[in-house]
Amino acid sequence: MSQAPANPPPAKKAAGGRKFELSEELKAYKGVWVIVEQERGKVHTVSYELLGEARKLADKLGVEVGAVILGAPGPFINEISGEAIAYGADVVYTVLDAALAEYRTEPYSKVMTDVVNTFKPEIVLLGASTLGRDLAGAIATTLLTGLTADCTELDISPENRSLAATRPTFGGTLLCTIQTLAYRPQMATIRPRVMQMPERDGTRTGRVVEVTPNLAEDIFVTKVLDFIPDSDQEEAQLAFADIIVSGGKGLQKAENFKLVWDLAEVLGAEVGASRPCTQAGWVTSDRQVGQTGKTVRPKLYIAAGISGAIQHRVGCENSDVILAINSDPNAPIFDFAHHGIVGDALQILPALTEQFRQRRLVNRKAS
The missing domain is CATH 3.40.50.1220 (TPP-binding domain)
Incomplete structure (x- = not known):
């Protein structure tokens, strides 16, 4: 698995203007993924909100919903995997390594780049939290694809089956809808509480795919010195x-x-x-x-x-x-x-x- 691959050949624009024909390589990308944000076993609620939204998008496309969990091995991984399935995931990819115990841009972006290149999801969603914004920009760069940030609405275009991501622009005075037609995966970040929390369904079943990343701690220059939970900060919640x-x-x-x-x-x-x-x-x-x-x-x-x-x-x-x-x-x-x-x-x-x-x-x- 390579860290910074060249993106597949772009889609070709068909006559008539708006309709695009995907290349065979781009057609291989299937599924809607949510990168589950968790820190020390505690999942950010935006991840469950996005799983509910991913479920709607995947149903329109007729594909599976995938949830990706990155972290260190621990008993809470099974619990998070079960919750992801209960909130809409069909398959959970667990990517576990001691180097992923705390969030750092380098190891997380390397791992996500490799995992995306291996399993080829067509859509990847992240929460527009501090962690999600940092990771989304990093992996969109290494994957050489587009990223629509701070979306307020997501849908599937009936014309070309691409992700239609809507966000405010010009200082919030207008709403624009953006589509990444020629590259995969299509990426978007969504703020917490923008999407409605889905109903939890404890009867849902899914499968878990264990992914072993190729990481070596000594290649990363950053180290985590301390962890301060949000509850210990004086900022407004x-x-x-x-x-x-x-x-x-x-x-x-x-x-x-x-x-x-x-x-x-x-x-x-x-x-x-x-x-x-x-x-x-x-x-x-x-x-x-x-x-x-x-x-x-x-x-x-x-x-x-x-x-x-x-x-x-x-x-x-x-x-x-x-x-x-x-x-x-x-x-x-x-x-x-x-x-x-x-x-x-x-x-x-x-x-x-x-x-x-x-x-x-x-x-x-x-x-």
Whole structure:
């Protein structure tokens, strides 16, 4: 297995413009893969979300869903393999070696390049996490193929059976659909909480293929010195919050953002913000919701003083319930919010906070 192969000859464009004829070598690529992101036995939920999406794509193509698990040998591998099958995989490729115990770009990209060249999947999906973004770019480079990053929608083109990957562009003002017609595999990354979590089916069965990588630790220049779990960091965990209260420039000045913090505290919620607020320094950038920030999918999303431009919309529109507060009745956010309050957020936020505080006191007394 070679580390940096030349891609197969490109597909030929047929007369008529849009229809492509794949070369025989490209036709050999079959299946939709998800690279399962796991660290020390803990799987990132985006991997299960992608398995659900991969299942839909594979069913349209009439092919199998593959899940790839990289790591060191351990008892948790069998458990992860079973979960991958329960969430939609038909086959699980376990790639195990002591050199893969912790994520590093060099060994992971070498192994994935070799595995893809051996088994030839036509589509490879990764989560747009810190790890996924790093790995996706590395292996797309070594495989000499295309990569569409931060997608919000995936589908199969009925014209040529290629992956149609949609993502915001021009600062989130437009949506564009990209197809990698002439190269394989087709690659895409998708942010956590963009795709819906599929139903787990414990009755599903699948097979496991064990892959032995050709690795030697001494050829890699990087070493892992320490591991800091996300739970030990002080950054906001917006992608996993059930309730988020976000503020926008409609709050007028940084001091007024305290009203968002007050409501979030009463609700036990995370605090989010629009891009103008983080750019102005009202809150830290890890709390930005939107195309250039975090994509969220909470049970309740409260947007106070946020206009709802597409840059912000793509970050929150998949929330179960969106409550918008804005003084402009024509604000774009009312086009996709489930409930709207037309009014001054500086007056409404304190009223909501007090009402929820009183309700919480009543519930405590009742219990």
